[in-house]
Amino acid sequence: MNVKLSASMLASDLSAIADEIKRCDAAGIEWLHIDVMDGVFVDNITYGNNVVAAIRNKSDIFFDTHLMVTDPTRLIPLFATAGSDMLTIHLESNGNTAENLKAIRENGMKSGLAVKPGTPVEEVYPYLPLCDMVLVMTVEPGYGGQGFIPYCADKVKVLRDYCDKNGITMDIQVDGGINSDTAAIVKDAGANVLVAGTYLFKAKDMREAAELIR
Numbered sequence: 001m002n003v004k005l006s007a008s009m010l011a012s013d014l015s016a017i018a019d020e021i022k023r024c025d026a027a028g029i030e031w032l033h034i035d036v037m038d039g040v041f042v043d044n045i046t047y048g049n050n051v052v053a054a055i056r057n058k059s060d061i062f063f064d065t066h067l068m069v070t071d072p073t074r075l076i077p078l079f080a081t082a083g084s085d086m087l088t089i090h091l092e093s094n095g096n097t098a099e100n101l102k103a104i105r106e107n108g109m110k111s112g113l114a115v116k117p118g119t120p121v122e123e124v125y126p127y128l129p130l131c132d133m134v135l136v137m138t139v140e141p142g143y144g145g146q147g148f149i150p151y152c153a154d155k156v157k158v159l160r161d162y163c164d165k166n167g168i169t170m171d172i173q174v175d176g177g178i179n180s181d182t183a184a185i186v187k188d189a190g191a192n193v194l195v196a197g198t199y200l201f202k203a204k205d206m207r208e209a210a211e212l213i214r
Contacts, residue, residue, distance in 0.1 A: 004193045005210055006031035006064045006173070010046065011197030018058045020201070027206040031064040033175065033195045034084070038069040041093060042142030049075070049082040056083030064195075066114065066175070068141050070094055073103070080107035088112030088135050088173075091123060101130035112173070116141060121155040128168055133193065134159060138186070139176025148177025153189045160190025180212035 007029045012020040024032060034052060039045040052065060065084040067075060072089040073096075079087055087109045089100055097113070104111040113124055114135035124134050136156050139146035156172055163170055174186045175195035183194055196213055203209035 001187070001190075001192045003187060003214055004030045004171075005200075005213060006033040006175075006193055006195045007200050008033040008035065008175070008195050008197030010035045011201040013201070017055060021055060021059045021061065023206055024200075025059060025061060027200075027210050029061075029200070029206075029210055031062040031086075031193070032059075033197075034063060034065045036065060036067050036069060036075075036079075037142060040070045041090070042068045044142050049078040052079060052082035052084055062086070064088070064112075064173075064193075066112075066135065067093070073100055076100065076103045077107055080104075080109055084109055086110040086112055086133065088114050088133065090114045090116070090141075091119060091127075092116055097127060098130060101127060105130070114141075115155075117149050117152050121159045122162075124159070125162065128163070128170065131170060133171035133173055135173040135175060136191070137176055138174050138178070138182075141176075146177055148179075148182040148185075150185070152176075153185050156186055156189035156191050178213065180209075183213040 007024045037044045037046045063084045064086045066088045071094045087104045101111045110132040112133040113131050116137050138148050138152040171193045172191045173193035174191045178194050178196040179199040
């Protein structure tokens with residue numbers, strides 16, 4: 001299985017974000033994971049479409065934008081215009097999930113659907129025809145640097161087995177507490193897109209850290 005890495009910008013030095021993106025490029029990291037938080041769906045507030053538009057001018061790397069927001073509907077065209085390549089919404093957020101996933105694709109982006117650790121992964125099954133990726137959160141969303149929740153790997157396996165059984169080809173992403181040890185667990189379970197933040201950005205050699213995850 002071809003594994004892609006998505007570097008979580010939440011763990012980067014945001015005062016030097018252009019340099020941090022260059023560091024990701026140089027380390028051979030395929031995606032940038034951009035967490036958008038509204039202070040309601042999760043406690044934190046991060047950045048919005050204007051920041052995505054600003055950094056889009058600095059790199060052509062794949063922008064993997066994760067909306068941790070209460071109402072994603074009105075934001076979909078804004079992040080499309082800003083330059084997001086993938087837009088992931090939460091099953092637990094407000095709005096019509098199916099219509100939002102359709103709108104993401106209609107706006108020229110790949111569509112992702114995320115679930116929190118406490119949400120049964122089976123709840124995404126009805127939406128899989130509308131998804132390019134499912135994100136299984138392996139920590140509670142909202143804060144970087146948390147520890148990996150082991151039972152979430154079981155959810156990845158259940159989802160991958162369901163996809164394989166039903167002939168569904170789809171990316172499964174994991175986000176939270178990913179390092180060289182936990183990466184092996186989630187890859188064995190069937191994840192092929194791994195979000196890593198602290199482990200990559202705090203490493204002395206990001207390329208070496210990325211290879212250890214792979």
